[in-house]
Amino acid sequence: xxxxILKIKEYLLVSIQVELDDQTVLEFQEDLLNKIAETxxxxxxxxxxxxxxxxxxxxxxxxxxxxxTSLMGSVTVLSGIQPSVAxxxxxxxxxxxxxxxxxxxxxxxxxxxxxxxG
Amino acid sequence: xxxxxxxxxxxxxxxVVARQKGRELSKAVHFGxxxxxxxxxxxSELARNIYLYASHGEIRLSIKEENRKKGLEIIAEDKGPGxxxxxxxLEDGYTTSNGxxxxxxxxxxxxxxxxxxxxxxxxxxxxxxxxxK
Numbered sequence: 001x002x003x004x005i006l007k008i009k010e011y012l013l014v015s016i017q018v019e020l021d022d023q024t025v026l027e028f029q030e031d032l033l034n035k036i037a038e039t040x041x042x043x044x045x046x047x048x049x050x051x052x053x054x055x056x057x058x059x060x061x062x063x064x065x066x067x068x069t070s071l072m073g074s075v076t077v078l079s080g081i082q083p084s085v086a087x088x089x090x091x092x093x094x095x096x097x098x099x100x101x102x103x104x105x106x107x108x109x110x111x112x113x114x115x116x117x118g
Numbered sequence: 119x120x121x122x123x124x125x126x127x128x129x130x131x132x133x134v135v136a137r138q139k140g141r142e143l144s145k146a147v148h149f150g151x152x153x154x155x156x157x158x159x160x161x162s163e164l165a166r167n168i169y170l171y172a173s174h175g176e177i178r179l180s181i182k183e184e185n186r187k188k189g190l191e192i193i194a195e196d197k198g199p200g201x202x203x204x205x206x207x208l209e210d211g212y213t214t215s216n217g218x219x220x221x222x223x224x225x226x227x228x229x230x231x232x233x234x235x236x237x238x239x240x241x242x243x244x245x246x247x248x249x250x251k
Binding site (some may be wrong): 019021022023052053054055056057082083084085087088091092093094 | 130131133134137138141151152154155156158159162163166210221223224225227228
């Protein structure tokens with residue numbers, strides 16, 4: 001199962017709406033990096049509004065994606081992390097440090113605009 | 119109610135199956151949305167541990183009842199290498215998998231009760247339970 005990655009102007013938008021198995025999340029990592037290289041996207045928003053469970057593996061891959069995109073010169077914002085997911089991640093002992101986050105897709109784009117301004 | 123759901127863990131897809139079953143069951147017992155997330159995540163971590171360390175094993179889920187309270191019990195059992203030092207495995211930050219899992223302390227925090235039986239060379243059995251509020 002491939003997660004669709006949409007290009008809007010100089011940004012890439014991803015809304016994760018599927019149950020994330022290991023294979024899907026690793027394919028997504030690679031697809032996103034390739035798409036950034038292809039499109040020269042300056043920013044990415046990954047929206048997690050529909051994701052009701054993030055375990056340590058998914059969290060690690062998402063954290064890695066953020067670092068990898070930044071190595072490529074792009075900026076990634078994670079948006080829409082659900083309250084239940086935030087609580088579970090912290091209790092599990094996972095802190096996504098140095099990750100830009102936003103309440104929703106809209107805010108995510110505003111944050112990208114601000115970070116990439118000028 | 120006394121029924122046990124058994125999910126055999128042999129590959130990565132089985133991890134997803136286990137947590138989907140856990141989600142269905144925790145919904146059926148009317149756990150709140152946060153507890154559903156805790157339970158599903160705990161199952162995912164325990165199933166991943168089986169896959170990472172033992173390659174094969176199983177997750178068993180069942181509903182418990184005590185003093186009119188309902189609970190969901192997760193048993194994760196494998197015949198893998200076992201845990202050499204259980205006390206160490208329960209320390210935050212301790213890992214033998216290079217940080218692929220959150221480790222057992224995280225799972226313990228997500229659940230209400232948690233116990234491990236493990237014999238090196240024979241296998242591991244972890245039992246964890248969450249009660250409805």
